[in-house]
Amino acid sequence: MKLREDLSKSKLRHRGDLPGVYKFKSIGDMNEQEKALFAKLLYYWHTDGIHLECLCKDIGPFPKLHVRESSAGKLYLSNNPGTNRGDRAHNFQCELNLPEEGYKGYLRQKGIDISEDGEITCNLKKPDKRKAAEDPQEAKIGGKTKNSSGSTPAAGENALRFLFLTLLQESRPGVHVYSPGRRREIHKRLYYTLKKTKLNKVKLNDSDFYIASSRARYNFNKHRIAIFWGDKFAHPAVDSPSNTFTVNLPVFSIADPSEKLQDISILKSVYEAATLTGRAVGTGYWVLYREENKAGKLIDTELIFEPAEPVTGIPVESSYEAQMIRRLVSEKREFKKPLIGNVTELFLAHRPDMVLLDTNPETIIEVAGFEDDDYQTRLASKREKYLERGYRYFQWDVKIPLEQLVLPPMK
Template sequence: MEWKVNNEKYDIGSLNDNERTELYRQCRENKLQIECLCQSNNNVFPKLHIKHNKNSGLFYPANNPSNSKKSINHSDDCIFNTYFRQHLKSKGILLNEEGKFVCVIKRKKNANGKTGSAATSSLTKRSETEQRNSVITSQTALRFLFLTLVQKYGVNRYIPSQQRNVHKRLYKAFCDTLINKKELKDIGYLAHEKYRYNYKKHQLVVGIGNRTDIEKEPGTVFYNIPLFALNNPSEKAMDLKVPKWIYEKATFTQANVNFGYFLLWRDYDQQDTLRDLELVFVPAEKETMIPIDSSFEEIMLCHLYNKKIQFKKPLVMVDGDDYLPDFILDQKLPHTVIEVAGLLHNEEYKTHLELKQQHYQSKGYKYLEWDVRRDLKAVIKDII
């Protein structure tokens, strides 16, 4: 999240709590104009303003109504974009007035009678249809929520001059999230070289590791997952031990990538004891810790990173997964969508990719496609 206030640029994700509150207060008191730098509309940026809640004493940013009157839009992945908020809501995540994500993850009986977790937004007055629509099917809830959190403070974005600070950015996103009415910063654990996991308290465990390091503990029903620190990936933070049935049910994705995030969701049983419930693996590129969907995406990402080209890897956008670009180069206007075309021998895939190209071009993006059967350098030389 980048803003321009009084001609000065701010990376909101890199500010600490006090700095952020102070900036909001100054903006509010001095009626300073805030521009959201998510995207420019013919060199005009969407405006934000700061609201103040007298009861809580909190300041928080809000979309300025003048934008829609002038047809100025926030980008497809900006949390101030109305359609983006609606998309999150349809997936069970509500963005409340203070900009916090609110969702419910509960054990839910599936059609086949097995229990799994599902997220529903915690709106109170909802019709049954609405409620049904807001339930994420089992095992996608956790992944979707995590990707939303990764995107919130730009972990999915590479800016050569910026510090990565993955732990710090995720922690900020945790501070902005309520699961089952509890602050995620209190019930979530982000693997860290100093802070320790507390199995009596933490419900969401997030760390990074390699799935080839997972081993079955001899003579037990447990699998051991070595988790590394998000603030220092070369330091081991803990050994996460999960029971066999959790490991066997885990969602690992098809991607041929071994490195990534491990997410463990835990909840209280009827005896009020915290139990491990669900394990999810989210593949990621090792240097940047940006989530990826395939080994070809990893090659593209590394190429951009090594050439110090600014990009973002969209994880959640208004049009859902069907029209989610693989990469967006967002330093120069117009922004360029890059599609990593891994299955061009498949007719159905090819047709869908053509639709995607039309869709992006109609939104004003430049379009670049890498047919993975061709040499990457030959394709990308035009944009460097």
């Protein structure tokens, strides 16, 4: 759900039965012209004390909102006190959810808070390797076959991975959404999202993080977070010739994954303990997290690898998902891949593989890569529930060649 070009007429319309109250849809995908217009509307609503209703779902009662001013003087939409729970709650994925509701409530259980004005707060701790090794998900996620599939969380999933997926999904527009013709510029999206992130009580600024691009350079002494592109199969780390305790890991640009920028030195122990996942996809994001030691010096603490399809930069959980994404891109389809939570409060640990946004109603896409009874039973249950919620459902059995599939028609 997006604000389109004709903002004032098609998506923000006066309700004749309730003068002064407007309905609107998500503000997450505005272009610069729409942002300028929306800023004027926020000022108008704030000055005149106009309340609004959120159209993030098809049936009322609709969540009620008003405009607040942050301590920094920024105007933003806020939920009315004491409302927007129960029947009046937002759609599960709505960005305007209360911090304890919807997908934001799900993230809060994982140690990540998203405030109403969009600030992301997370207290990362050094990973408990014993707990990770005992994680029952470890044995069933991703698999180790060439094209394993499944919509379950990644092996060894932890706070750092949840934080990174949150950064991707909370960027504006979200990295998990693909719209034909829109420039991806993921490095810029991540930059602005990190600027509104508070990590271990530190509000991040430019000098605290590194996002790999031709204009940036990794600073060992300053950067708490480093995000860069790589290929865990084609370009793994190699032992440092000058230091037995470090490895050199190739850094490729987020802006242009084909461009190698440099090698960075990482503690060998951290690299060997890295959560690489068992997914048979070599391309993706490296995320390095660094903490201060007792002397106040930043040291490598944790490293993860998040597999992703290289054309879109969208994380994937199997090579089959990557194939489906390339098929959707080739046909200029608009879609999203939920990264945190789900499109509903159902199946939070088993997200849909993709959601087509250009069908009416929207279409859940599942990539069926397993044949065991439990997996097929779960898929049947998901299909039933999604249909009950008003979605269309489309399933690709990977035994059928992808080119033979006929995708649901666009609206």
